[in-house]
Amino acid sequence: MIEQTATNFLLYDLHSHTRASDGDLTPSQLVQRAVEKRVNVLAITDHDTIDGLAEATATIAEQQLALQLVHGVEISTEWENHEIHIVGLGIAPYHPALTAFLAQQVERRQQRAEEIDRRLAKARIANSYQGAKQFATSAVVTRSHFARYLVQIGIADNLTQVFAKYLAKGKIGYVPPQWCTIAEAIAVIHQAGGRAVIAHPGRYDLSAKWLKRLLADFAEQGGDAMEIAQCQQAPAERQLLASYAREYQLLASQGSDFHGVCPWIELGRKLWLPSGVEPVWHDWPHTRNPAEQRSG
Ligand code: AMP
Ligand code: MN
Ligand code: MN
Ligand code: MN
Numbered sequence: 001m002i003e004q005t006a007t008n009f010l011l012y013d014l015h016s017h018t019r020a021s022d023g024d025l026t027p028s029q030l031v032q033r034a035v036e037k038r039v040n041v042l043a044i045t046d047h048d049t050i051d052g053l054a055e056a057t058a059t060i061a062e063q064q065l066a067l068q069l070v071h072g073v074e075i076s077t078e079w080e081n082h083e084i085h086i087v088g089l090g091i092a093p094y095h096p097a098l099t100a101f102l103a104q105q106v107e108r109r110q111q112r113a114e115e116i117d118r119r120l121a122k123a124r125i126a127n128s129y130q131g132a133k134q135f136a137t138s139a140v141v142t143r144s145h146f147a148r149y150l151v152q153i154g155i156a157d158n159l160t161q162v163f164a165k166y167l168a169k170g171k172i173g174y175v176p177p178q179w180c181t182i183a184e185a186i187a188v189i190h191q192a193g194g195r196a197v198i199a200h201p202g203r204y205d206l207s208a209k210w211l212k213r214l215l216a217d218f219a220e221q222g223g224d225a226m227e228i229a230q231c232q233q234a235p236a237e238r239q240l241l242a243s244y245a246r247e248y249q250l251l252a253s254q255g256s257d258f259h260g261v262c263p264w265i266e267l268g269r270k271l272w273l274p275s276g277v278e279p280v281w282h283d284w285p286h287t288r289n290p291a292e293q294r295s296g
Pocket of ligand 2: 017
């Protein structure tokens with residue numbers, strides 16, 4: 001049997017989204033839900049933006065919620081023709097280098113959105129960028145926003161269908177990635193004082209050989225950690241990823257990648273690390289036992 005490690009007495013969920021990118025909940029709703037789900041430490045990691053953090057911080061203070069917020073971001077990068085997501089944890093959200101970098105990512109997103117619009121127009125779907133923007137509350141426009149618009153105008157029944165037919169790799173509305181490199185993402189996360197984490201390594205459709213190449217590259221370039229645990233995952237995958245973390249000397253992270261209320265994914269659900277890995281939060285101050293903190 002797999003056991004929880006001793007440091008897991010606080011429930012950590014270090015990957016989640018708000019309406020600032022493609023999540024359904026406002027930052028306030030998200031932190032309230034995290035408390036309901038008994039999460040103690042939550043990272044908000046919106047795609048290429050930190051815009052949700054201020055509202056989350058304010059709500060935690062106003063409502064005196066028993067929740068530690070970790071400032072995070074999820075950066076889209078390009079590696080060997082794959083879109084690889086790098087989560088930054090514990091960043092200073094207003095660090096000037098990060099601000100400049102995220103502005104660049106937003107610019108890349110805008111250019112890509114225009115290109116998606118042109119491609120969908122060829123499939124006789126007009127003005128999809130305008131439509132997608134209606135669903136976005138920050139400057140970050142994601143494929144999810146396009147998908148919501150296409151569902152709204154009756155092109156498909158649900159988001160999964162839109163991705164399968166129009167937006168997934170190789171489909172008519174897909175634009176090959178123009179994101180920054182992994183090295184650039186790691187550098188800016190470090191400049192902002194954070195740790196760089198490979199997000200959901202099991203979801204890139206990489207063979208074991210290529211996944212190991214990715215992890216080796218990431219570690220060599222100074223990356224800090226990888227996600228080991230998600231809500232929807234066979235125990236075998238968690239153990240395998242844990243063995244990779246040990247092999248490449250990466251710290252271990254865990255997160256639901258919560259985007260909104262759904263039957264399969266929930267904040268905090270099934271999040272624990274196998275033994276033998278070092279948690280990414282091992283030296284964070286709030287991981288200390290509360291009794292210890294009281295005694296000084
Ligand atoms: P982007 O970063 O703009 O490429 O958008 C990617 C986002 O789309 C991901 O973060 C997911 O939230 C969402 N997504 C990707 N694939 C699917 C899918 N098959 N069904 C639903 N949502 C998806
Ligand atoms: Mn997303
Ligand atoms: Mn992701
Ligand atoms: Mn995510």
